[in-house]
Amino acid sequence: MDSIEAVRKKIDQLDEQIVQLIEQRAELVNSLIKLKQEQGVAVRVPEREREVVAQLHQRHGDHFTLEELQSIYQPIFDACVRIQLTD
Numbered sequence: 806m807d808s809i810e811a812v813r814k815k816i817d818q819l820d821e822q823i824v825q826l827i828e829q830r831a832e833l834v835n836s837l838i839k840l841k842q843e844q845g846v847a848v849r850v851p852e853r854e855r856e857v858v859a860q861l862h863q864r865h866g867d868h869f870t871l872e873e874l875q876s877i878y879q880p881i882f883d884a885c886v887r888i889q890l891t892d
């Protein structure tokens with residue numbers, strides 16, 4: 806069995822990957838801004854955000870409730886929209 810320190814090291818590595826993925830996600834969201842401006846699409850699209858969370862819940866509902874996934878994703882949506890508006 807791994808020691809607490811060894812497991813924490815694996816958790817730290819996963820956290821690093823999670824943040825890198827969130828950064829990549831934010832870059833993709835940011836790349837939409839030009840298309841949105843050209844097509845007159847709103848920066849914030851709440852129904853799309855609901856759809857993202859609902860799809861994740863369909864696939865991962867065994868581990869996370871809908872409310873938990875919403876709580877995890879709301880700050881990510883907020884940060885992505887802020888970056889779209891400020892970059």
Ligand SMILES: C=C(O[C@@H]1C=C(C(=O)O)C=C[C@H]1O)C(=O)O
Nearest residue numbers: 834848849850851853854882885
């Ligand atoms: C990425 C988009 O822009 C915004 C950010 C979203 C996201 O971070 O997933 C979803 C909807 C919009 O509020 C989009 O419209 O698809």
